[in-house]
Amino acid sequence: MTQPEPLPSAAATPAPAEPPSRPSLPSLPGLPDLPDSHVDAVELSGPRFQTEPAQVYRELRQRHGPVAPVLLHGGVPAWLVLGYREVLQVTQDAALFSRDSSLWRLWSAIPEDWPLRPLIGEKQESILFTVGEVHRKRADAVNEALFGIDPFALRDRSERIADTLIDGFCERGSSDLIAEYARLLPALVLAYFFGFSDSEADEVTHSINDMMDGAETAVESQAAFYTACRELVAAKREHPGADATSRLISRSPTGSEEEIVQDLMVMFAAAHQPTAEWIGNTLRLMLTDERFALSLSGGRRSVGWAMNEVLWEDTPSQNVAGRWPTRDTVLGGQRLHAGDLLVLGFAAANTDPQVRPDPAVSTQGNSAFLSFGHGEHGCPMTGRESAETIARAGIEALLDRLPDVDLAVPAQDLLWRPSPWMRGLSALPVRFTPGPRTLG
Ligand code: HEM
Incomplete structure (x- = not known):
């Protein structure tokens, strides 16, 4: 499988002006054309999520703000919520941002063997999607x-x-x-x-x-x-x-x-x-x-300090799918349609400069991370x-x-x-x- 193009490195520089990275995996055949909002979306996969996820989230935030268009496996469009405030907004408003996966408007284009199906949760009877x-x-x-x-x-x-x-x-x-x-x-x-x-x-x-x-x-x-x-x-x-x-x-x-x-x-x-x-x-x-x-x-x-620091800097729960808007709305400056898929970027939210302007300041004693969701x-x-x-x-x-x-x-x-x-x-x-x- 070809690896996706890495995002251009943007350490300590403004948002890059060069063309954005394009998806490298073939799109699922039944998918409708990508919406305009997603033409410069990056794939939520690839080696950089392994080696330097914090840098990837920083770059996405620089380029798109607190809510970034991303592509899941097979070029499936979704939104990654990167902002701390925006993650709180989504998780606190269960009426507008529902956990009911049947609301996803792309189900008809998703094949049975799409590898993320279990994660997104179609036809699951578990508590997660009620x-x-x-x-x-x-x-x-x-x-x-x-x-x-x-x-x-x-x-x-x-x-x-x-x-x-x-x-x-x-x-x-x-x-x-x-x-x-x-x-x-x-x-x-x-x-x-x-x-x-x-x-x-x-x-x-x-x-x-x-x-x-x-x-x-x-x-x-x-x-x-x-x-x-x-x-x-x-x-x-x-x-x-x-x-x-x-x-x-x-x-x-x-x-x-x-x-x-x-x-x-x-x-x-x-x-x-x-x-x-x-x-x-x-x-x-x-x-x-x-x-x-x-x-x-x-x-x-x-030990307690190290455990706490991990939940800020290297949380096991990096990104969790999903939430689905029950009507068209605006979040973090992006226009979302009813039934769009949102991925909650807990790891990105934990390092949002809005809440942690100086990452060097110790997190000891501070447990306001979003690693357990909200x-x-x-x-x-x-x-x-x-x-x-x-x-x-x-x-x-x-x-x-x-x-x-x-x-x-x-x-x-x-x-x-x-x-x-x-x-x-x-x-x-x-x-x-x-x-x-x-x-x-
Ligand atoms: C004994 C250990 C744990 C148990 C029994 C447990 C149980 C659960 C359950 C039942 C839910 C679903 C809640 C619902 O949908 O109503 C959940 C959600 C969640 N758990 Fe845990 N969990 C455990 C440990 C952890 C740990 C260690 C982390 C991360 C560091 C974590 C992160 C999360 C997150 C982020 C969600 C929310 C997902 C969302 O918002 O969709 N959990 N957990």
Whole structure:
């Protein structure tokens, strides 16, 4: 596949005057002609979203302002909302900017095998794409299910699973902390609290990571994940327990099996991937930035600071699709039509110069980032708190067990995953003094 033209570099210069980059991927055959607003749109893909997303967002902002025309896979037009104020405006006004994906006016031109279909959400019955009263009731059920997780038990279980995972590589003196740690911990912890058995937890964790990777077996893994959730819901209907799935079933506003399974899958997937990337991105920051070097030798002092900084500078949730205007409107100076697709640029909004005129000013103690979204479809507080407990427990356990952990490759050789949607590392190779297992 040809890579798209890079945007011209605009570091510290005014908006470039040369011709804009044009799409390099062939357009989907059924698409109508690009609207005038999108003739100089850039593709929301390509290596620069991997290597220097912040610079790309800066350039887009310089050229288009807080709302930029972009092209998704196959030349599909969309709007990327880059401004902090504009993201708040969209997420706070669910009547004008709906989460109902059926409003998208391009569905008829989108083929069945378009790879972004699952992300945009056609025909999904999950909570993500419901609106109004139906959404409120489903969100209450999800919240109740998560609220019942005892934070002390969550911390305890996270530490225990962290220790088990570290036992798997501590005697070796080296590890890839993404594959062997960050991408296992949240799913294994959550599987326990959702009521999966230990062996089911291993299988579900494998399936969900396979799906996230878009591996060759991703479709099979998605089916396996669906089946596992469906079987769990059936089992918990028969024999309810003190787990999140049983609470989700008992609070379900309709009792529909399919809805409950979909919401369980959303809770699991929406929780695991960003939390895994949050752990990985924080460990990378602590291992590469000298401000945090002390905490590696001295313990936990700045873990919270590093976790917070990641949510400002390298948030896992870079861009989230989507919202659809319910009528023609103007946003950030751009004319939007009813049914246009909006992508929420949380990462770009976090570095909007309107709210952070001096990026060098420390973000310590400031948690006004938009990384958890905002408004009625934002990440529920119970989700944020659970994510923080799991991530912090995992990072602290690792630093306690491997106090001299260090990168095994030069920092500039670390690779980010090629995705404009989620920011996370492909691998985090480290070395450390081999130590004994603790759990036997
Ligand atoms: C235990 C961990 C987590 C759980 C259980 C969880 C759960 C959820 C759920 C159920 C939603 C859908 C809300 C709705 O549509 O009503 C959601 C949305 C969201 N979550 Fe989380 N989440 C977790 C961790 C995270 C983390 C670590 C991040 C990012 C750093 C994150 C970012 C988001 C964002 C940006 C949205 C909003 C998407 C939008 O506006 O369309 N979540 N989360």
